[in-house]
Amino acid sequence: MPKVSSVTVPYASYLRVYEPLAAFPEPERSHWERYAERRERPSYQDELRRSLADLLPTPPVPVPVHESDDAFVIEVDGVVCVCPWRTRLRGWQALDELPGRLPTPVLDAVLPPVVRRQSAADYERWLALNPDARPWIRTSTWQIPLNWFVLVSDDEREYGEEPAGGGGPDGVAPVLRYRTPMVQARRRVARGLRTLRDTMDEGPIIDGLVDVGRWLEEFHPRSFVELDYGGLVHALSSDDLDGDHSAADVAEGIEALRRGDGEGAEAAYARLVERWRAVRDRQFAN
DSSP: OOOOOOOOOEEEEEEEEEEEEGGTTTTTHHHHHHHHSSSSOOHHHHHHHOOOOTTTSOOOOOOOOHHHHHHHHEEETTTEEEEEEHHHHHHHHHHHGGGTTOOOOHHHHHHHHHHHHHHHHHHHHHHOOOOOOOSSSSEEESSSSSHHTTTOGGGGGEEEEEOOOOOOSSSEEEEEEEEEEEEHHHHHHHHHHHHHHHSOOOOOHHHHHHHHHHHHTTTTOOEEEEEEOOOGGGOOOOHHHHOOHHHHHHHHHHHHHHHHHHHHHHHHHHHHHHHHHHHHHHGOOO
16 A cells, blocks of 8 residues: 555545445455455545656656546445445546636646646546446535535434544544435435425535435435535634534424425524535645
């Protein structure tokens, strides 16, 4: 395994799908069976550090040359479920989104146009051979999209500590995440969309929920969905993490809309906006 820095990378959160081994065709299924038996596996921080290290050479390497054969693994009721990293595919997709997120001079300085053009051409050729490809992981920087919280419930919230995987002075790091069966996530998306469409005009909130709902339909019905605060836990105080019940606020807001309680919905939304604006503002802090 390549050596990576121990520096904590604090800005990304994740929405992951873990599929049962039965969902994978051979020979991939056998690969993941063997992989799941390993005693040591890399963490999400390792993946980020490797990606950032690729940006240091001249010219930078925005997308890995080869697809990752790593994954996250969980076991639920004796069933092993796997979430492949697919770092190369996700890198191409992230590269497509960069022009809308960074000023052109900054983008050109980090990733020269010739590098981006070559990566885009590589992606186009690869996609022609893999038209049904989709990632098992969605990533967001310096925030968690509110539509992700629709998929989970406050009683699925897990806040605590776990082995740091290369970071943390005491060998442990804080973790805040939600994990739910796919059937529950899909049901909540459907209910949320029904309420939002009955009470709101079409817009980014509805579009985002439609998009994530379509993504979930691509996976095995016995999969699990995980919303992980990832590195954001290192950018928030323990008090902020302990008091963060964003999934409950989103559920309360949707229920208030369903009842026609505009004030209740507005209060829940205000709490969410205030909480996540404070997180996003750190993106621009020195």
